[in-house]
Amino acid sequence: MFRTLLATLLTTAIAFPAAAQGDHARYRALYKEMVETNTSLSVGSCTALAAKVAGHLKESGFPDSDLHPFAAPDHPKEGGLVAVLPGSDPKARPILLLGHLDVVEAKREDWTRDPFTLVEENGYFYGRGVADMKSLDAAWVLTLMRLKEEGFKHKRTIKLALTCGEETSTAFNGAGWLAEHERALIDAEFALNEGGGGRLDKDGKALIMTVQAAEKFPQNYTLEVTNPGGHSSRPVKKNAIYQLAAGLTKISQYEFPIAINDITRTYFAKMAGQVGGEMGAAMTAFAKDPKDLKAAAVIATDPSYNGILHTTCVATLLSAGHANNALPQRADANINCRIFPGTTPEEVRARLSELVADPEIKVTLADKRSEVPKGPQPLNPKVFGPVEQLTAKYWPGIPVVPQMSAGATDGAFLTPAGIPTYGVSGMFGDADGSGAHGLNEHMRVSSVYKGADFLYDIVKVYANEK
């Protein structure tokens, strides 16, 4: 069905301009500035980086009236920017390019290189945010600068929203704030966001291009045990730490039931041919029959695939006790769950509570990031068509497949506001996850430049779509 729609759409040929290689130096400078401007929640400032971006756009010819910096008064460092490049046809609906500027915390002492210096080494860029998602942010910004400078003629208005707070569920979220307070400013037929993109195999060969069209819902839970405590020289049977640890062990041994939807079924069916071997055979079998648990078990051996096979929950933070010579009065843990669409946060809470099987371990929802997003997005050929076309040009022969992300993005704030959001990115990450959120985050230099060229081209195609 999806293929047929695309085939019809793709009968209209579009001429693509040759990628302007000279812009790689410019891209690199922008990327470097973005990586080297610390935007972690603890000590960084998205507002500062948004201001630098606004300055560049201004130099490219954006009038102040098309630049909308924003920051909530109580979150002065978590601001962002909306930039508007008006199209010629008032009836053509805008497209929105969405990017988060903030990055996950990174400690210098844990990293091999300074996380806030863009290091190029052995064909890789290293630094916090080089993958998630300053490579894409820089591509969006440079695309807008170039289109403005080139006087590009386009029907649709192109909007860019750079926001903060995506990486920390408890932080002020700029995308959520825009959806609530500036809905008209960001209105679009659809938004392009992180979450999709290419995947390389371990030898760096392009395997697949994905378009994110669904995502799991992140939810944190607190497990807490309290106890009267006392002097550690006279231990008693009930100990908050042991009690919590016993509960956590039970959660660690549990696997949520295998689940499937149209997006993941199509994904596994298409991925099978690329992966081959035992894994490929398991994917084919599972796509045909989701009750084939043997096949699912093979797929689940890969953490990336396991993440889209079912709801997952994992302990991520632990805190207990108040002195090394006192019985703990309190022990708590954070369990981070990624909920498969169709299951509610409350159902998962109830399951965790059942698993720990101890009424003294309180299981509560720790936070609320956003409304539960709408289910899978429609497989809109207006979105997928240009990706198919340009992928065939840049990475001939690799399939384009819809994908569900195990991780969450700011799309979760836009879809409930009526802006269908898709993960479209030309960035190809390594099979190891590129160190995103972890240590020594990295992207292949060649992959970043090619991705930036792809994104420049694809925005031009979307901008003139009817």
Ligand SMILES: [Zn+2]
């Ligand atoms: Zn991200």
